[in-house]
Amino acid sequence: MTPSSPVWNPADHRDPDDDQLRLECGVFGVYGVAEASAVAALGLHALQHRGQEACGIAAFDGERFYTERHVGRVGDAFTGQDLVERLPGKCAIGHTRYSTAGGSAFRNVQPMFADLEAGGVALAHNGNLTNFHTLRDRLVSDGAIFQSTSDSEVILHLLARSRKARFVDRFIDAISQIEGGYALIALTNKKLIGVRDPLGIRPLVLGDLAGKPVLASETCALDMIGARFVRDIQHGEMVIIDDTGIESLRPFPAVRARPCVFELVYFARPDSVVDGRSVYDVRKKMGARLAIESGPDADVVVPVPDSGVPAAIGYSQQSGVPFEMGIIRNHYVGRTFIQPTQGVRELGVRMKHSPNRAVIEGKRVVLIDDSIVRGTTSRKIVRMVREAGAREVHLRSASPPIKWPDFYGIDMPERDKLLAATQSLEEMARFLEVDSLGFLSVEGLYEALGVGARDPVNPQFTDHYFTGDYPTRLTDRELAQADADGGRQLSFLVSA
Structure with a gap:
């Protein structure tokens, strides 16, 4: 070796x-x-x-x-x-x-x-x-x-x-x-x-x-x-x-x-087929369903690239609002860039995403992202779009609100760090500094997946991050909680 x-x-x-x-x-x-x-x-x-x-x-x-x-x-x-x-x-x-x-x-x-x-x-x-x-x-x-x-x-x-x-x-x-x-x-x-x-x-x-x-x-x-x-x-x-x-x-x-629904929502590559479903087609359907459920008056649909692109296409096709690449992603961000201060970190979002002012300026913009976790990056992107001259910014998530952490291989914050778990829709909108905020519903997600309504007794997918319905025992978590309740704290390593 x-x-x-x-x-x-x-x-x-x-x-x-x-x-x-x-x-x-x-x-x-x-x-x-x-x-x-x-x-x-x-x-x-x-x-x-x-x-x-x-x-x-x-x-x-x-x-x-x-x-x-x-x-x-x-x-x-x-x-x-x-x-x-x-x-x-x-x-x-x-x-x-x-x-x-x-x-x-x-x-x-x-x-x-x-x-x-x-x-x-x-x-x-x-x-x-x-x-x-x-x-x-x-x-x-x-x-x-x-x-x-x-x-x-x-x-x-x-x-x-x-x-x-x-x-x-x-x-x-x-x-x-x-x-x-x-x-x-x-x-x-x-x-x-x-x-x-x-x-x-x-x-x-x-x-x-x-x-x-x-x-x-x-x-x-x-x-x-x-x-x-x-x-x-x-x-x-x-x-x-x-x-x-x-x-x-x-x-x-x-x-x-x-199966984990987040593979279809975010993780799998758009050109993959997961459990018989085209990832690209599913994400477009999610965007189309989002437009039906939560479509504000707007002039342009802009994806947060790259993961928001298929959903934004579906949203645009369903709503009739033109799709434009109002944000350009830089694919060549090097790993050695150091962000030593908070001020520099605030600018760091521009290393990955740059506004396309010609598309955004003076427009009512619908931003389409795949999901919202803590909201810190989303807020930076919203500010960037406003600074590029957007008249209104409406943020839409092509997945339901993430309210529960994951323990099956997704690096996700604890519940108190998840924006949707700690704030109302109105509070989230104020935090994100948007004119309006909307999420795809759990029911809409299941419709986009082509399985009809979610079975509340035997769900067709692993979806606990949206519902709190964990599909297996969380043995380590349960034992840690029991020890904490008994006054003895366990120091857990993070596994990968």
Whole structure:
């Protein structure tokens, strides 16, 4: 194994006022393909939006495992003609990661590797385990030594301690003990294994590259490498890929799927298809529904780029108000820019977004964003649009108000930091300094998703950030609350 040395910790340079939602990981795996590490690097390029602060690849050449882990983006880390020499073999898995604030950026970078009794195994994981701390405390008390604060390492320890004879049975034994939302990919000396959590909260798809199987978080990664989409890995499904083909197992009790709706709202790339739905089409329908529910008199519809663009197109088409690129996004903001003072941070939004004065000046503007979290960035953008001469600014969110935190892989503030959880609509409008404010309703979101009304007993999606209806037990959270109520505070690490 050949880990790289960390030279920069993104968490140390993050704007404290940044309220952009981030998904923590993307995973990719390929089996039996020449120059597998190069293919994995291309796949990770397509998944860069799922995690932009660290990445890694593990490859197997039939005899040895090779790994590289880097802080930074895929294009900076996995370049050069010698990539396939550094990471040789026909099997590889990769991971791209967003490191949560406060954690060590490098020691949690994946894929993680361990030499077990049955041989080496590399593991890449997307999502969060809601019983991570409970399992970790138990393992530590039993003598386990951890090298990271990542829940992925918990899974490796569970694998190592299983007494099952076959590796596949050990894997099932390990994942049967974890809770939460996740998509896992593991590479052994004989197999590539993929598994999706029982509710299908985090996505995972199967592709075919010239007859060779591929696993990825999104279909856009298949498109990047020229692979054919085969199907979604089903909720609670485990696929085992080896030289004999692909075997599908169902190791969990059968339950109804509840995929994360935020994949469609924000995280997935617009050109991906998630659980049979075109992300681009869904976002346009969300915008159209928003126009029906909350359409003020206006002269121009302006998206907050890039994530607000499809919804703004749908809003414009439904309302008849012209669509214009009134805000231009700079895609070349470097990671080394330092914002040492609050005054400079206030100007920092202009590094990413610049007003197109010719479109905005003198107009009644409807700003369309995908969501509003803390509202700090939204307020900066509103001020920027007003300074560019807008006569009125009406802000519309193409998703419902975010009122509850997430524990399944989205880096989201606690409830007291969420704008919609602490203020009324009128209070939010005053804080954001807009002439009016509107959100897509939960019912409108479900209509845009094409499933009709939300089933209040068995919701079709994971949507707790809007409704407070969490789909699984929050074991760590419940135990922490119980300890806090008993007068003993727990200091929790942030996992990724």
